[in-house]
Amino acid sequence: MPNEDLKKSEPYSPWYNRYSDFAGGYTLCYPLNMKVDASLSEVRTVFSNAETQIEVYADRLDQGSNTASAYLHDYDQFANNKQDHNIVTDSYFSSNGFDIHLLKWSRHKLATVPNDKNNYVSIELTKNSIDAYTILIKSTDPITNEMQLLASFQALPKKGVAGIYQHYSPTKHPLNDETTAFQKKFFSENSPLRWGMYEPNAPEDFDYLTHLEASLDYTFPIVIRYQSLDENFPAASLKNAYDHKKFVELSLQTFHYKQNNQSILYDILDGRYDDYFNNYAQDVKTFGHPILLRLDNEMNGLWCPYAGYFFSKDSDLFKAVWRHIYDIFTANQVTNVLWVWNPNDESMPRAKWNSFLNYYPGNDYVDIVGMTGYNPGTTVAGEKWREFADIYDPLYAKYSRLFDQPLIIGEFASSSVGGDKPAWMQKMFDQIGKYDRLKVAIWWNHCDFDADGNITHPYRMDDNLAEIETFRQGLAAYPEAPAETTDPTKTLPNTAQKAPAKVSTKTTTTPEKSVKNQKNR
Structure with missing residues (x-):
């Protein structure tokens, strides 16, 4: 049939089979003793x-940042880290109708990774301004046959449509009674949508959020707390949230705020942070109350120091870090954590080796799946106004088809620059109720800043009365809103005396090659 996703594997020689992927538009030879996974x-x-894994990615380029030149030259920036990567070959050439970049390197074996594949070859091929391919080889031993593999690679006329044949379901793990009740109330099949708020002073200080809640006639049951490896488990902050009858989406990000993070995943997988994570897990266990632990969110974005972009384009390393930390929590018998896996809606770079699905750590390790997509507005060159439905209709459709876990919007917001923000909010409230699998949506009530401290993305929803009133009316239909509403002007926070923006560990350093500074917070 015209749209079939047809693959064909056939004998080629006593040592190789030939694999043809018609939807992907390529064919190559692979060793007979290898299994093929096209799921x-x-x-x-x-x-x-x-011993060896070969990954083949077929990309369709656009005319923006993902050009043929960028595909060949800009996606191997990790190789600049000579401390961790021993570059063997770095060459550009043309062959068989392709422009090619071949990079070969190795790193040391990681102490906690069994059968660690620490030898690499990455081959990027562009045929024209549209079609591009990446062949990523990983092996426990030095790789010697990359040129034979490359010689066998040929383009085919594309025919059919590639699909996804995986479906992900959570695996139950022990939870204490309070966390079980929390999970049932907030994340069962019949749980209604609830709202959360990131306010940069909370959960340490709830003064401003309390005023905001009074203006909105809504009590937010969930807040966000960001932290890096520069601090231990923020027990006092979470206790303060609990005392205010709020739960925390604790966004633990494995980097240091003002240090070089080029080796951070390698260091974690060498066990250098085991004491930190063991102590952290014990503190979480002592706290005892439910926590939404959102580990290394937006890992498919190059604004995150733990992204595969910085670590050999190897998403398996991210998954190994996630599993290693999870296993430490399990060994410490932590039973009050729900694990939230939360990619960004757009993968940056836009190459398929950086697809969000490559970072999924496994059904045993994910309780809740998060979605994140922002309307960045038009302040920054190359960004555009994005309506809520344009972001979340396709995202929700894809995630609800792939994942059985409850869905949340781990953070989101709209800029004030480039369109009508109250109208955006109204359309958002009109649309979001249709997502019946969505259980929590958390507004990110802050701003992005450039390196000089200038606001690039004003994301607050309380900059003027029109925004507050639109949000108040939208929230009225949801739990945690009182039966009777009040005049918002009576309790409207004084915007001239707003709580100052607190520098948090969410701020990351965007690479020089980045085409997006949306997350430079």
Whole structure:
């Protein structure tokens, strides 16, 4: 049929089979002793045995940042980290109708990763301004046959549509009684949508959020707390939230705020942070109350120091870090955590090796799946006004098809620059109620700043009365809103005396090559 996702594997020689991917538009030879996994055909095909894994990605380029030149030259910036990566070959050439970049390197074996594949070859190929491919090889031993593999690679006329043939379901793990009740109330099939708020002073100080809640006639049951590896478990902050009858989406991000993070995932997987995470897990256990632990969110964005962009384009390292931390919590018998996996809606870079699905750590490790997409407005060149439905209709459709876990919007907001923000909010409230699998949506009530401290993305929803009134009316239909509403002008916070924006560990350093500074917070 015209739209079939057809693959064909056939004998080629006594040592190789030939694999043809018609939707991907390529064919290559692979060793006979390798298994073929095309379950994520839309993203990649994987050929593997115990020692070696070959990943093939077929990309369609656009005319923006993801050009043929960028594909060949800009996606291997991790190689600048000579401390951790031993570059063997870095060459550009043309062959068989392709422009090619071949990079070969190794790193040390990681102490906590069994059968660590620490030898790499990445081959990027562009055929024209539209079609591009990446072949990523990982092996426990030095790789010697990359040129034979490359010689066998040929383009095919594309025919059919690639699909995704995986479906993800959560695995139950022990929870204490209070967390079980929290999970049932907030994340069961019949739980209604509830709202959360990131306010930069909370949960340490709730004065401003309390005033904001009075203006909105709504009590937010969930707040966000960001932290890096520069601090231990913020027990006092979470206790203050609990005393105010609020739960915390604790966004633990594995980097240091003002340090070089080029080795951070390697250091974690070498066990250098085991004492930190063991102590952290014990403190979480002592706290005892429910926590939404959102570990290393937006990992498919190059504004995050733990992204695969900085670590050999190897998403398996991110998954190994997630599992390692999870296993430490399990060993410490932590039973008050729900694990939230939360990619960004757009992968940056836009190459398929950076697809969000490559970062999924496994059904045993994810309780809740988060979505995040912002309307950045038009302040920054290359960004545009994005309506809520344009972001979340396709995102919700994809996530609800792939994942059985409850869905949340881990953070989101709209800029005030480039369109009508109250109208955006009204359309958002009109639309969001249709997402019946969505259980929590958290507004990010702050701003993005550039390196000089200038606001690039004004995301607050309380900059003027029109925004507050639109939000108040929208929230009236949801739990935690009182039966009787009040005049918002009676309790409207004094915007001239707003709580100052607190510098938090969410701020990250955006790479020089970044085409997006939306997350430079």
